[in-house]
Amino acid sequence: AQTVTQSQPEMSVQEAETVTLSCTYDTSESDYYLFWYKQPPSRQMILVIRQEAYKQQNATENRFSVNFQKAAKSFSLKISDSQLGDAAMYFCAYRYGSQGNLIFGKGTKLSVKP
Amino acid sequence: DAGVIQSPRHEVTEMGQEVTLRCKPISGHNSLFWYRQTMMRGLELLIYFNNNVPIDDSGMPEDRFSAKMPNASFSTLKIQPSEPRDSAVYFCASSLSRRETQYFGPGTRLLVL
Numbered sequence: 594a595q596t597v598t599q600s601q602p603e604m605s606v607q608e609a610e611t612v613t614l615s616c617t618y619d620t621s622e623s624d625y626y627l628f629w630y631k632q633p634p635s636r637q638m639i640l641v642i643r644q645e646a647y648k649q650q651n652a653t654e655n656r657f658s659v660n661f662q663k664a665a666k667s668f669s670l671k672i673s674d675s676q677l678g679d680a681a682m683y684f685c686a687y688r689y690g691s692q693g694n695l696i697f698g699k700g701t702k703l704s705v706k707p
Numbered sequence: 708d709a710g711v712i713q714s715p716r717h718e719v720t721e722m723g724q725e726v727t728l729r730c731k732p733i734s735g736h737n738s739l740f741w742y743r744q745t746m747m748r749g750l751e752l753l754i755y756f757n758n759n760v761p762i763d764d765s766g767m768p769e770d771r772f773s774a775k776m777p778n779a780s781f782s783t784l785k786i787q788p789s790e791p792r793d794s795a796v797y798f799c800a801s802s803l804s805r806r807e808t809q810y811f812g813p814g815t816r817l818l819v820l
Contacts, residue, residue: 628808636796638811684750693738693805694752694763 595620597687599698606675607706613660614670614701616685623647624690627661627668632700633681641683644668672703680705709733711812713799719818725787728815731780732801740809741774741784742798750798756782757805789819 596619606612618627629641644652644661651659656676660669672679685698712731720726732739740755754764756776767774771790776782786793796816800809 626806630811636814636816638798638800638814640808640810643808690806692763693740693755693757693802694766695740695742695750695809696752697750699749 595622595687595689595696597685597696597698599685599701601701602699603702603704605704605706606672606679608675608677610675611671611673612675612703614672614683614685614703616668616670616698618666618668618685618687620666620687620689622689626688626690627659628686628688628695629657629659629670630684630686630697631679631681632684633678638684642670675705677705677707679703711799711801711810713797713812713815715815716813717816717818719820720789721820722790723788724819725785726789726793726817726819728784728797728799728817730782730784730799730812732782732799733810734780736801736803736810737779738802738805738807738809739776739782740800740802741782742800742811744796744798744814745794753784753797762805786817789817791819793817794819 625646627644631639656673682700686695714729741753744750752766759776774784796814798814800811802809
């Protein structure tokens, strides 16, 4: 069975600094997708970034980038120049290619200090 | 563009009552998902539809839960009878297809007393 593990229940970063959130997953499949979603206090689930397993290049979206290590089954999120609005729960998620459902990690609560 | 729309946003009910949650997916999206979020279990899939047909309902807790998608623009999740352990945030999400990114609605916070 596929599983997603986020080993950091909470993280803290100073405004304008860089922080990395960790995620590991377990799968025997080769066709899959990985995602990071952000959930602010409003509870809205917001897509941050997406990575296709077949792509070797790490995905980047503005201040957000990932370090995708396929052999190690690791998918970390780096947030550069952290802003107060980045404070939220961050969920790592996995999806097997032909299936629809997302499998989520337990989440990491990120605090940003002014 | 309108995102995924869910109603109601909050629901407070008493044990034993019927609860109906509603979802309107993004226009043109063919896949629709219902997730539940609790402190104990995190985010978990309840059921998903593809082209209005239920594909995987293995996450539906028990017979008290049912979901329908009568057309491409509307889905319901019904709990009858409701129990306190059903208290959670219920999310609806939609995607262009099963292989595409899922976009979430704002969620419905359900409290069963």
